[in-house]
Amino acid sequence: MATPQQTAIQQFLSQADKAAKTILETAQKDGYITVFSHLDADGVAAAGIIGKALFRLDARFRIRVMQWVDEKIINEIQADKPQLVIMTDFGSGYLDLLNEKIPNIKVIILDHHQINSKIANPNHIQVNPHLFGIDGATDISGSGVAYFAAKAINPSNVDLAPIALVGALGDMQDKYEQRSMHNLNQIIVNDAVTAGLLRVDKDLMFFGRETRPLYKMIVTTTNPFIPGLSGQETETINFLEDTLKIPTKQGEKPRSLGDLTPEEKTRLCSGLADYLMSKGLHLAVDDIIGYVYVLTKEEPNTALRDGREFAVLLNSTGRMDRPSLGIAICMGDRKAALEEANKILEDYRKNINKYLGWVAEKPERMRELQNIYIIYGENFINEKIIGTVSSIIVSSLANSEKPLLAFANIEAENAAKFSGRTTEAALRKGINLGDVMRLASEANGGKGGGHNIAAGAQVPLDKVEAFIALVDELVGRQLKGEKLGISNNA
Numbered sequence: 001m002a003t004p005q006q007t008a009i010q011q012f013l014s015q016a017d018k019a020a021k022t023i024l025e026t027a028q029k030d031g032y033i034t035v036f037s038h039l040d041a042d043g044v045a046a047a048g049i050i051g052k053a054l055f056r057l058d059a060r061f062r063i064r065v066m067q068w069v070d071e072k073i074i075n076e077i078q079a080d081k082p083q084l085v086i087m088t089d090f091g092s093g094y095l096d097l098l099n100e101k102i103p104n105i106k107v108i109i110l111d112h113h114q115i116n117s118k119i120a121n122p123n124h125i126q127v128n129p130h131l132f133g134i135d136g137a138t139d140i141s142g143s144g145v146a147y148f149a150a151k152a153i154n155p156s157n158v159d160l161a162p163i164a165l166v167g168a169l170g171d172m173q174d175k176y177e178q179r180s181m182h183n184l185n186q187i188i189v190n191d192a193v194t195a196g197l198l199r200v201d202k203d204l205m206f207f208g209r210e211t212r213p214l215y216k217m218i219v220t221t222t223n224p225f226i227p228g229l230s231g232q233e234t235e236t237i238n239f240l241e242d243t244l245k246i247p248t249k250q251g252e253k254p255r256s257l258g259d260l261t262p263e264e265k266t267r268l269c270s271g272l273a274d275y276l277m278s279k280g281l282h283l284a285v286d287d288i289i290g291y292v293y294v295l296t297k298e299e300p301n302t303a304l305r306d307g308r309e310f311a312v313l314l315n316s317t318g319r320m321d322r323p324s325l326g327i328a329i330c331m332g333d334r335k336a337a338l339e340e341a342n343k344i345l346e347d348y349r350k351n352i353n354k355y356l357g358w359v360a361e362k363p364e365r366m367r368e369l370q371n372i373y374i375i376y377g378e379n380f381i382n383e384k385i386i387g388t389v390s391s392i393i394v395s396s397l398a399n400s401e402k403p404l405l406a407f408a409n410i411e412a413e414n415a416a417k418f419s420g421r422t423t424e425a426a427l428r429k430g431i432n433l434g435d436v437m438r439l440a441s442e443a444n445g446g447k448g449g450g451h452n453i454a455a456g457a458q459v460p461l462d463k464v465e466a467f468i469a470l471v472d473e474l475v476g477r478q479l480k481g482e483k484l485g486i487s488n489n490a
């Protein structure tokens, strides 16, 4: 007999099938399709997957990447009157709006956000794991949902499985033991491995395994942070070269973690274990080892070879207003788009470092309230990058039960963009930020939602303080065990 999880997966897949049939029918009739997707790594990957599937069908289509669903999208749809709209990595939080404004337009929503509407319009087909009790925050991303629809359109689209995995990594869904994937995400991993496109290794978890010189990777790591090595270039080079006898260069070229031989890697792991022990650090070597995802058909020493580095590259294109570069890469471009995207990535990193430095500079820029932390990014932080800043800073608050909010002003729209992230401890206490952001924004003339673990909102500038106060209150109520929402949350 099927387990409940298998049944849920079957139901999810047959819903993906239904969406695929509608897409096929539209393409066969030469209908015009507009795709809207979210601007982060997952959204860009989802757009690339659907773009490739439509391209292979020889369909007529256009892709637009946005920060959220709003009246602007609706107006475009009303003006263009496409035969089909596909939304990826957003849409489920906007069913009411779609039903109110475009009830007669066919819309396919391939999403993994919390659903908070009871409306079922037969023109609006939704594929979403929450419908079947599968957790969309951890077990499948927007690009994963797009992937299953693409695979149902044509099994040859399994070659897009690595892109779906990259999207899930961008959404930080590697939350299981030693950073593994689970449930529908694990099916994607298996598909990619079977297709010969992916290798899953257990390795050191430092970021930059393909593109950063080995010593730099250890010097720049903040998670994990290794006292005595992180931040200390000379000490790290001496440790590698003299203590472990691992050359940091091959000729003139610096070596990356991906370049090490298996023996050298073993030596590095046990060397680090000994080092941690000799310093009396409570960090065990197991804590710095986990699963890494190697895209075997990509060139070594490029950001595309490692799933996590690939995700950051996509994120940078979306958040720096160049999502078409990321989409082109997902669709197979390895020339002009990749070269340009690498430059964008550099600028993106500079921006993030500038923002992190700015927050740390003055205590009033990050305030602690009764139940939350809040970063006042106001006119300094770009509203498209505020989400990344929030994700990075929350990782340093791991043991706190208080979630983190950050906001930036969008003066032109007279609004503020909020990005919320929970800590692991807050999540265990039953915090659902998606509910908090939705309720608090709607009470203040805005709009919001997302996942339990990560959620966002836009609110009018003159409501910022009222919104913050309500979020603080609602989080306090959730911490006391109160359930606030009606979201269809797995």
Ligand code: C5P
Residues within 6 Å of the ligand: 038, 040, 042, 043, 089, 137, 142, 170, 171, 172, 173, 387, 391, 421, 453, 454, 455
């Ligand atoms: O819209 P979407 O679901 O793609 O975005 C999820 C966002 O939440 C991503 O930007 C991701 O980095 C963030 N996230 C997070 N921590 C998690 C899960 C998601 O910061 N555990």
Ligand code: C5P
Residues within 6 Å of the ligand: 038, 040, 068, 089, 090, 093, 113, 386, 387, 388, 390, 418, 419, 420, 447, 448, 449, 450, 451, 454, 455, 456, 457, 458
């Ligand atoms: O923008 P940010 O990365 O902070 O968003 C966190 C999560 O909340 C994302 O999954 C995003 O799509 C979602 N979100 C939403 N509705 C909003 C704003 C953000 O569902 N109005």
Ligand code: ZN
Residues within 6 Å of the ligand: 042, 043, 089, 112, 141, 142, 143, 171
């Ligand atoms: Zn997503």
